[in-house]
Amino acid sequence: MALPQPNQTATEERLTSLTMPDAGCTRKAREAALSRVREMGLPGRRDEYWKYTRPDTLVSAEAPPAAVFHNDEPMLFSEFDRLKIVFVDGVFSPDASDELELEGVKIDRLEDICCKDIHWAKELYGVLEARGQKPVQRPLAALNTAFATDGVAIHVTGKPSKPISLIYRHESETSDAILHHIVRVETDAEVTILENGPAASRFNKCMEIDIADGGTLHHIRAQGRDHQRRAATHMFTRMGSEAVYKSFTLTVNGVLTRNEQVVELTGDDAVAHVSGACVGDGDFHHDDTVFITHDAVNCESRQVFKKVLRNGATGVFQGKILVKEGAQKTDGYQISQSLLLDDDSQFLAKPELEIYADDVACSHGSTSGAIDETALFYLRSRGVPTEDATDMLTLAFLAEAVEEIEDEDLADVIVSRLKDWLARRR
Amino acid sequence: MAALDQTQVKEGVDQETVDAVREVGTYKYGWDTDIEMEYAPKGVNPDIVRLISEKNEEPEWMTEWRLAAFERWTKIDEPTWAMVHYPKIDFQDQYYYARPKSMEVKPKSLDEVDPKLLATYEKLGIPLKEQMILAGVEGAENMPAEGRKVAVDAVFDSVSVGTTFQEELKKAGVIFCSISEAIKEHPDLVKKYLGTVVPVSDNFYATLNSAVFSDGSFVYVPPGVRCPMELSTYFRINAENTGQFERTLIIADKGSYVSYLEGCTAPQRDTAQLHAAVVEIIVEEDAEVKYSTVQNWFPGDENGKGGIYNFVTKRADCRGDRSKVMWTQVETGSAVTWKYPSCILRGDDSQGEFYSIAITNNMQQADTGTKMVHLGKNTKSRIVSKGISAGKAQNTYRGLVSMHPKAKNSRNYTQCDSLLIGDKCGAHTVPYIEVRNNSSRVEHEATTSKVDDDQLFYCRQRGMDEEEAVALVVNGFCKDVLQALPMEFAMEAQQLVAISLEGSVG
Numbered sequence: 001m002a003l004p005q006p007n008q009t010a011t012e013e014r015l016t017s018l019t020m021p022d023a024g025c026t027r028k029a030r031e032a033a034l035s036r037v038r039e040m041g042l043p044g045r046r047d048e049y050w051k052y053t054r055p056d057t058l059v060s061a062e063a064p065p066a067a068v069f070h071n072d073e074p075m076l077f078s079e080f081d082r083l084k085i086v087f088v089d090g091v092f093s094p095d096a097s098d099e100l101e102l103e104g105v106k107i108d109r110l111e112d113i114c115c116k117d118i119h120w121a122k123e124l125y126g127v128l129e130a131r132g133q134k135p136v137q138r139p140l141a142a143l144n145t146a147f148a149t150d151g152v153a154i155h156v157t158g159k160p161s162k163p164i165s166l167i168y169r170h171e172s173e174t175s176d177a178i179l180h181h182i183v184r185v186e187t188d189a190e191v192t193i194l195e196n197g198p199a200a201s202r203f204n205k206c207m208e209i210d211i212a213d214g215g216t217l218h219h220i221r222a223q224g225r226d227h228q229r230r231a232a233t234h235m236f237t238r239m240g241s242e243a244v245y246k247s248f249t250l251t252v253n254g255v256l257t258r259n260e261q262v263v264e265l266t267g268d269d270a271v272a273h274v275s276g277a278c279v280g281d282g283d284f285h286h287d288d289t290v291f292i293t294h295d296a297v298n299c300e301s302r303q304v305f306k307k308v309l310r311n312g313a314t315g316v317f318q319g320k321i322l323v324k325e326g327a328q329k330t331d332g333y334q335i336s337q338s339l340l341l342d343d344d345s346q347f348l349a350k351p352e353l354e355i356y357a358d359d360v361a362c363s364h365g366s367t368s369g370a371i372d373e374t375a376l377f378y379l380r381s382r383g384v385p386t387e388d389a390t391d392m393l394t395l396a397f398l399a400e401a402v403e404e405i406e407d408e409d410l411a412d413v414i415v416s417r418l419k420d421w422l423a424r425r426r
Numbered sequence: 427m428a429a430l431d432q433t434q435v436k437e438g439v440d441q442e443t444v445d446a447v448r449e450v451g452t453y454k455y456g457w458d459t460d461i462e463m464e465y466a467p468k469g470v471n472p473d474i475v476r477l478i479s480e481k482n483e484e485p486e487w488m489t490e491w492r493l494a495a496f497e498r499w500t501k502i503d504e505p506t507w508a509m510v511h512y513p514k515i516d517f518q519d520q521y522y523y524a525r526p527k528s529m530e531v532k533p534k535s536l537d538e539v540d541p542k543l544l545a546t547y548e549k550l551g552i553p554l555k556e557q558m559i560l561a562g563v564e565g566a567e568n569m570p571a572e573g574r575k576v577a578v579d580a581v582f583d584s585v586s587v588g589t590t591f592q593e594e595l596k597k598a599g600v601i602f603c604s605i606s607e608a609i610k611e612h613p614d615l616v617k618k619y620l621g622t623v624v625p626v627s628d629n630f631y632a633t634l635n636s637a638v639f640s641d642g643s644f645v646y647v648p649p650g651v652r653c654p655m656e657l658s659t660y661f662r663i664n665a666e667n668t669g670q671f672e673r674t675l676i677i678a679d680k681g682s683y684v685s686y687l688e689g690c691t692a693p694q695r696d697t698a699q700l701h702a703a704v705v706e707i708i709v710e711e712d713a714e715v716k717y718s719t720v721q722n723w724f725p726g727d728e729n730g731k732g733g734i735y736n737f738v739t740k741r742a743d744c745r746g747d748r749s750k751v752m753w754t755q756v757e758t759g760s761a762v763t764w765k766y767p768s769c770i771l772r773g774d775d776s777q778g779e780f781y782s783i784a785i786t787n788n789m790q791q792a793d794t795g796t797k798m799v800h801l802g803k804n805t806k807s808r809i810v811s812k813g814i815s816a817g818k819a820q821n822t823y824r825g826l827v828s829m830h831p832k833a834k835n836s837r838n839y840t841q842c843d844s845l846l847i848g849d850k851c852g853a854h855t856v857p858y859i860e861v862r863n864n865s866s867r868v869e870h871e872a873t874t875s876k877v878d879d880d881q882l883f884y885c886r887q888r889g890m891d892e893e894e895a896v897a898l899v900v901n902g903f904c905k906d907v908l909q910a911l912p913m914e915f916a917m918e919a920q921q922l923v924a925i926s927l928e929g930s931v932g
Binding site: 346 | 507509831834844846848849850851852853854855856857858859860861862863864865866867868869870871
């Protein structure tokens with residue numbers, strides 16, 4: 001089917017503003033991705049998958065400028081022992097980064113994977129993204145594969161002693177960054193990947209994760225506080241037998257965020273947990289779009305998303321569990337909840353199930369409402385001032401999502417950030 | 427039913443459920459009536475639209491209305507978003523108008539109607555006699571006479587055959603007749619309300635219906651009147667290659683009440699047939715409308731041959747404050763179902779309810795659900811949907827709950843459960859939830875374990891184990907839905923009561 005004219009025009013405009021890096025061995029994958037973009041067209045307002053989020057500023061040729069937000073708060077995770085990989089406005093900064101040496105893991109820059117002839121990387125780059133284009137199209141991810149200017153290839157073969165921390169600094173008001181990371185976790189290997197920072201005025205990030213049988217990946221992300229930043233991120237994860245993938249995202253501020261998670265459970269007994277907490281105030285639009293495919297027996301998936309919204313903020317959740325024929329004994333769970341702190345904010349949700357196997361337990365729930373007056377009254381009757389009580393109940397509401405983080409120290413850091421946010425908004 | 431017999435049923439789904447679904451899968455209404463028919467030429471174009479209008483002896487404004495709809499229809503595309511797949515429909519390879527020859531001159535009373543037609547309805551269990559006892563309803567003779575009256579409007583292919591109890595209803599001030607009659611006899615009412623709930627350009631099928639609808643039912647209940655009996659329309663498709671396009675318009679004026687039932691069947695044929703209906707309901711202040719459907723169109727054979735393509739637009743507009751509408755549907759037929767009975771809750775304190783049991787078997791596909799659009803303050807809605815899928819069938823719940831910024835203090839509760847019997851079928855849920863104010867509460871759930879804790883506690887206190895207690899509460903609830911149906915439909919639907927909801931998925 002031919003593309004609608006507006007989509008085609010917008011797509012061509014965007015493409016003329018980009019140049020494909022001279023990328024050697026990823027060239028083929030990039031060219032294939034480019035033809036996917038041309039075929040699909042970049043998302044437009046009328047696309048069903050973008051029903052609740054306007055994609056225009058994410059696809060425009062020029063990135064809308066975003067002021068750099070200065071604050072004296074230390075960067076998140078700074079008190080943790082970790083291997084730092086720093087990108088400034090989407091460009092790798094060797095000076096700010098640690099040596100990319102750590103036992104049990106091999107880290108290379110994307111542009112080096114060819115000269116070092118790293119086979120696994122060539123076989124992964126753009127592959128999971130291409131798989132993830134069906135049944136729903138994700139043109140921004142294909143655009144990323146074609147034009148990514150930087151990124152890392154992380155090969156986990158053992159159990160590194162500390163987390164790998166990707167830090168995204170935002171310094172230029174007009175930066176438009178496209179990063180693409182690939183991660184391969186080998187059999188029984190285990191790694192924790194941290195991501196934080198606002199990254200750029202406009203950030204398009206794609207991460208492809210391939211977890212072999214028995215491998216484990218923990219992912220904790222905090223998207224930076226710059227008010228005017230925009231981000232479209234994709235995580236494509238393929239999981240083997242008994243693989244474990246746990247991902248949590250904290251979002252505070254940001255005028256527009258669209259986080260897509262595409263998880264495919266291809267081996268039996270795999271476990272995938274995807275969760276997120278977001279707090280938005282004012283000009284804030286946050287969209288979590290999750291697509292989990294069960295294609296093996298006895299797998300478990302969980303989606304837990306909580307959103308606190310005020311002063312006209314908008315929260316979006318589009319979640320889907322697809323259980324393919326034969327994926328028996330699937331345990332799928334999905335919950336999306338919003339707490340609307342005032343009458344101007346809104347929550348838009350589309351929690352979907354598509355099930356082709358009969359011996360499964362899948363459930364989903366979605367709720368939206370204000371702070372529970374009875375609970376508030378209870379706390380006040382015990383002498384807690386209204387503002388404190390509201391904060392307590394808000395934190396309690398978010399707790400279910402934060403509890404998805406296994407590492408208690410990391411969870412504590414997230415909770416303290418949420419407390420700070422509440423305190424600032426008094 | 428071979429497909430179901432060979433199916434490995436997983437533990438936890440009891441035999442009763444399987445049998446009940448199997449029973450539903452054998453189509454009892456597949457015979458046809460051999461009767462001389464009169465057809466309009468095949469296909470649809472402005473001339474056919476004019477012809478239908480002419481056959482119904484319609485005034486000029488109605489013809490124009492239809493032609494405008496047709497003009498619009500040629501400009502819109504068939505929707506493809508539903509999870510249903512079927513070969514492309516050739517809209518020019520259908521008859522849009524078919525009526526029994528004997529109906530050429532409209533019979534003045536039921537006595538004059540062709541006995542063959544009466545026999546058809548008799549055989550379907552819908553006697554077109556103003557009799558007190560409903561055929562096939564055991565124990566009905568013990569009920570008080572007033573409680574068992576049902577007025578029936580019978581639609582056969584493109585025309586209404588007759589309407590019973592018209593005189594008695596007239597005494598109460600209720601108008602119940604075919605829509606073709608209403609256009610002639612009550613043009614002001616029709617003009618005022620037709621197309622105000624489902625506009626001409628609403629969607630592909632509704633627009634087509636607006637252009638070519640041949641008949642249907644019309645109900646007007648005046649202010650303060652409680653309709654003295656149940657009203658019902660029975661749709662029968664008989665002719666081959668013929669689409670049925672009926673239009674129903676129900677107006678419940680201030681403080682009135684009416685319960686309306688709809689039933690439908692069709693003969694067993696190898697080729698698929700099209701059915702595209704529009705139902706519009708207007709509910710004024712303090713009025714209440716109950717609309718119940720047992721949809722039992724021919725579902726096609728086990729290989730997916732034949733069956734009815736059922737594309738229906740049903741919508742109720744709760745215009746007045748404290749108005750109330752309730753949709754109850756038992757969907758067992760049709761090869762393809764595309765149907766979303768909706769409520770627009772415009773008046774403050776208005777209420778909308780949607781209860782649905784959708785059963786698909788063999789190659790059937792159903793994409794059904796509801797839309798609850800909350801516009802007024804303190805509006806309430808409840809959605810309960812049970813989907814059961816067997817054989818190679820696909821069953822989708824698709825719904826929208828929308829709380830507008832002005833719909834303060836509104837409530838919605840949604841529960842959709844699905845049950846799969848066999849591993850070749852599918853069950854899907856596609857809910858859209860839009861909350862635009864914070865004083866409203868929206869809850870969407872898809873789990874069977876969520877029965878009322880108090881009731882559970884009560885049962886357990888009396889010595890039942892947890893499972894028994896849950897079964898009792900869930901079955902009790904299911905019965906409530908079915909009992910909301912009128913008696914003659916309850917008979918048909920009763921076989922479904924045995925279906926337990928154990929082993930459900932959300």
